[in-house]
Amino acid sequence: MPWELKPDRPIYAQLVEHIVQMILSGVYPPGSKLPSVRDLAKEASVNPNTMQRALAMLEEDGLIITHRTSGRSITEDSEMIRKTRTRIARDQVSEFLEKMQKLGFEKEEILSIITEMIKEVRG
Amino acid sequence: MPWELKPDRPIYAQLVEHIVQMILSGVYPPGSKLPSVRDLAKEASVNPNTMQRALAMLEEDGLIITHRTSGRSITEDSEMIRKTRTRIARDQVSEFLEKMQKLGFEKEEILSIITEMIKEVRG
Amino acid sequence: MPWELKPDRPIYAQLVEHIVQMILSGVYPPGSKLPSVRDLAKEASVNPNTMQRALAMLEEDGLIITHRTSGRSITEDSEMIRKTRTRIARDQVSEFLEKMQKLGFEKEEILSIITEMIKEVRG
Amino acid sequence: MPWELKPDRPIYAQLVEHIVQMILSGVYPPGSKLPSVRDLAKEASVNPNTMQRALAMLEEDGLIITHRTSGRSITEDSEMIRKTRTRIARDQVSEFLEKMQKLGFEKEEILSIITEMIKEVRG
DNA sequence: GTGGTCTAGACCACC
DNA sequence: GTGGTCTAGACCACA
Known part of the structure; x- marks a missing residue:
């Protein structure tokens, strides 16, 4: 999964x-250790300050834990991860x-468009 | 239909x-005249410049025609309006x-979440 | 020759x-009488005031003569018409x-583009 | 190259x-950085808003890239620049x-006038 | 009265 | 510091 950064939205x-996508899709399993800010920043070709800001927001959400001496890790609370996934999904759908x-558009029309288009995606 | 303006995105x-919604939903039928920039701006509690910018963008899309001294009107090309509606819908869905x-989320999962949530909306 | 009026420039x-084109191309020969303002306006689907303004400008240029009682006519000075045609042409070219x-673009390049494109026009 | 602004057309x-001329003629080579809006505005003795509008239009055309926080630059796609130059030229000629x-004027007449006048320009 | 342009000046998010 | 947005208010050409 490459770090595609478009100039139309804030980088952070x-x-x-x-990162949320990587956590929810299992790239970083619950409890696993996160690379250092510096490494993540390098990987994403981004200023470390910016990456720091992103991680700070994830910590606010509780998805990431900061260990004062030994870096950061994903929360071990896999139940919370599951809930987060569901919450984000429901937000997307309702929006x-x-x-x-x-x-x-009427309900039926929406459903029919989606079922039609979902077949096209990724074969 | 009130002009709800949230601070999270550009007003224009x-x-x-x-306005697109009003056109697509028939509030302003094809060929009908639009209120003046100043009136629309007043109605939306917005600076005329901002409203003008919005209208200019709609004109670029071809949805609106401006008659230099006698106001603006919705395009009479109802076919284009129909296509615009479809295009926007498909964009939303694909996004x-x-x-x-x-x-x-897998295809089936997406479909089931939607069918579930669509029942709740508006009773 | 139809009166194609685009909304992007002043109508007058x-x-x-x-009208200049019609005069220079011989539709209205030197000395010939011009239709009334009212008729011209109707023909062009334009407010008589606007047509009046256009004719006034042509009179300033000397291409049109106003006879206080019997309407307007094209100047009989065909030499002036010829000169006007040349002047306008040179203005266009120099611009x-x-x-x-x-x-x-260098001189040679300009010439080659023109000679190329001039063959395409109107077969 | 001075910023000559005539009152007969919109400043933007x-x-x-x-700016297009500067890009096409190589004053700003492909990929090079552009001065800030404020600086350009000052240089042209124009309100920053007006300059911003001009730059926004150039970005729509794809000639300019804006990096949200670190200024703008000319597109690196020199092929596109070349094509733009050709397109503009053909538009001018056809108009x-x-x-x-x-x-x-007949084709031959046009050609002869041009070849005659092109000799006079710049000696 | 209509749309269009421009200025001055302020404020914001971002890096 | 960068670009972006918005307001307030003025002025213009046009019909």
Whole structure:
């Protein structure tokens, strides 16, 4: 998973999103150790300050634990990770549904468009 | 339809979106006249310059025609309006699907979440 | 020759240009009588005031003569018409050459592009 | 290259044109960094907002890239720059030819006028 | 009255 | 420091 950074949104926000994806998809399993800020920053070709900011936000969410002496690790609370995944998903869905309804789409229409398009994606 | 403006995104972008919704949902039918920049700005509690910027963007898209001295009107090309509606919808869906897949959701899972949540919305 | 009016430039200016073309190309020969303002306005689907303004400008240039009681006519001075045609042409050419040179085109390059494109036009 | 601003056309349009010329003529080579909005505005004796508008238009055309916090630069795609130059040139020529033909000039006549006048320019 | 442009000056997020 | 957004208020051409 490459660190694709587009210039249209704040870099730190894209970093947060990317790391969350890696955690939720299991690249970094619960309890596993995170690379150092410096290494992560280098990997993403980003200023360490910016990476630090991203990690700080993830810590606020409780997804990441900082050990004062030995770096950071993913939370061991896999239940929380699961819940986070669900919460984010529901947020996405509800935001999406709201937009579609504002455009005047009915429930059935939304469903049919999605089922149609979901077949095309990735074969 | 009130002009809800949130501070998290550029105002002009929200204005564009709102006006598009009004056009697509038929509040302003094809060929109908639009209120003056000043009136629209007053209605949205926004500086005329900001509203003008939004309208200019809509004109670039071809959704709006400006008559230099006698105001603006919605394009009479209702076919284009229909296509715009479809295009925006497909964009929304594809953006949504991409996000969900990055979070590690499978096709079936996405569909089931949506069908579940769509029942809750608006009763 | 239809009266194509685009909304991107002042209408009166387009009227002036159009009438000049008709005069220079012989639609209205030297000395011939011009239709009334009202008729011209109707033909061009334009407010008579606007047509009046256009004619006034043409009169300033000396291309049109106003007879206080019997309408307007094209000047009989065909020499002046010929000179006007030449003047306008030279203005166009010099303006065009200036633009091309600002874009960094050399004389030879300009000539070759033109000779190439002039073959394509109108077969 | 001074910033000559005439009152007959929108300033932002003249700024766009001027910057394009600088890019096409190599004053700002592909990939090079552009001065800040504020500096450019000062240099052209223009309000920063106006300069910003011009730069935004250039970005839409793909000629300029903006890095959100570290200024703007010319696109590195020198092929695109070359194509832009050609496109603009052809637009100028075709617009010019159309005007001349509306004035009743034949192909040969146009060519002869140009070849004659092109000798006079810049000695 | 309409749209369009421009300035001055302020404020913001980001790095 | 960078780009981006917004407001307030003025002025203009046009019909």
